[in-house]
Amino acid sequence: MTTLTKLQPAPVIDETTRLLTEHYVFPDIAEQLAALLHRRLAEGAYDVDDAEEFARLVTEDLQSANGDRHLRLKHHVDPVPPKQGAANLAAIRRDFDNSLGGAPRVELLNGGVAVLELAPMLFPLEWAAEPLGAALTLASRAQALIIDLRANRGGDPDAVAFVCSYLLDERTHLNSMYWRAGDRTEQSWSLPHVPGARFGGTKPLYVLSSAHTFSAAEELAYDLQQLGRAVVVGERTRGGAHPCEGWTVHPHLEATVPVGRAINPVSGTNWEGTGVQPDVPCAAADSLTQAHTLALAQLAG
Template sequence: MTFFRFANAPIAAVALMLAALPGLSWAQQPTKTDTPEPSAVLSPAQADAAFQAIVAELDRSYVFPEKLPTIRAALHQAKAAGRYDVDTPSVFAERITEDMKAASADGHLYLYYAPAESAAAKTSRAEGPKPGDALDTFLRAQAARDHHGLSDARLLAGNLRYLRITGFEWIEDETGAVYDDAMRFLRDADAIIIDIRGNGGGSHAAVRYLTSHFMDSDQLLFTFLKPGEPPKQSHTLEHLPAGRMKGKPLYVLIDGGVASAGEDFAYQVSQFRLGELVGERTAGSANNNLLVPVDPGFMLSVSYGRPVHAVSGGNWQGTGIAPTVPAESSTALDVAQSLALKRLATRPDATPRQRAEYAWAQIGLEARRHPPAVTVARLKTLAGRYGQATVTFKNDALWLSTRPGGPTRRMTPLTEDGLFAIEGNEMLRARFTSAGLETLWRGDPNPRRFPKK
């Protein structure tokens, strides 16, 4: 997780989002609600002071002292060349970030301009944010606007349940309840899909809370190491209001935008074999980082520690985490759905009704992934009267009305042999046969037949 260093406590660090354990954080610059004024100008004196403060913080806190000479030399060389002689704070931050990352290959080294966040961090007390103080207010407001990082929950065909987590935010005594609601939704699924594509990080406390639902209690996850301090451990939690989901089929969507605490969750899934990782290799940023306010209005991220996993004895720094099911990021959800449906259909305890539902869902999914080729000429031949139903052709598509005066809905081909979806009703499909038209309701093995007139 991320830590702050406070102006009135140069050695103290307290956890972002009030988490109690050290953990993993943002390897990519987080999206901030704090938007700088367009008129903000960085003077040469301010730029020089910021530069000196950044170098001093690196010397004081960076976890890999052997890399410091290279980083320091790169920054001083760029400064001497005039690279930082700019008056726009965001440009200054971008250039410092680019040079630190190029010299260190560390995704947790970055600088960003966020005046409100920086001011809040500077004015908080030495022991950390307290209810009602500036930093606490800032973090709580951000988490509330983001719904604590849980941005989407959906019921997919076949009783697959989907959860999108854009960031692992954590506010003590608040975020857990948000996760509890999400876990209650997921626990009744036949299979679970958790989408962390593009998740750049956050708090290990949130990752631990989520991971605990898929594991036994009190299992060691990580030992966190920081020079000069005793090791600290993180275990799965004992009490979970929504209960555990051990053994539930789990599919986690990943890509190159997944970093830090996002990778923390993917790594737990990989090392403890909790499910499949579907998508692309992650970024490879494992170190713990400290967030330090730097005048005027900057926040500096510095790696200060590293996690050691209970299973691997290491972490994913520099290598990332490989998917178990490779897929392009843009298609990962469809690939995960298809794989989940196929596996569910082969389970020995699946009922005939469940298998029919999985097959129904698979047809629709495959049609979306690989749209069938049905020509306009073929569509025109299918238009006509079928009993009391009418199929019309307009705008290069077929439209169905099952009774006179009833609603007319667009028909979309699902297969090349005459099966169609009905727009706006996932429970209903239509199939053209040699005898006419059939309408099929999901879960009902008996179609309704309309003879062609």
């Protein structure tokens, strides 16, 4: 059990609310939440000894206004590095090294249908370009492709654009991101050139989703669905469309605050709160079989 020994909840709440008001993409909600957290602190709601329980209580309050699942006070068993954004980097690197760079499975099913699993996340593109490019090039020879995102918890939007680039024929506007800092909007486009071979923009493409699919993995599914490029098969995803940054606020606690929001060029909105709605709803455990059946039928037709 990690405790709040030598550090009372008040300084953590003060720093967390400061970060909220300065960085959260919705300033009005940030003000409401800051007031809520200070009121809850004064009421003694956070008078607990366990840092993990404290993080859970604060996270519940942070998500109470609009259900933003990226807005959290996150507990870490090991001490958190003080540098901004560094809290998860070592763990992410271990996941990268243990998952073939985020492409742990490429398999050819019968009928010329390939399955490419992207998990446990879409890693930073400076790490992942080589393994993702290799896996996508290998899968490019298939007659149909199933991308499995059921166990993908999110990651790098640049990796989303990189993957999409192998699945389209022309440079395409995929998504836009509004950033509170600078009050600016940036567009994300597929790449004009990719290393290796493209699967292309015409062969059958399916994406598998689950209730655990989150964040950047949702963007990948949503972008391809909105473009009419892929059929999403499986469960409604978790619903997190706000990129966030993390700040250390205690040796074992990290405040993650969304600093932007996605705006899809087709729908004009995003998947925040609603998740990506599958085109073919079914249990995640059955989605691979379902997508394979659909792909075979499409190829036969």
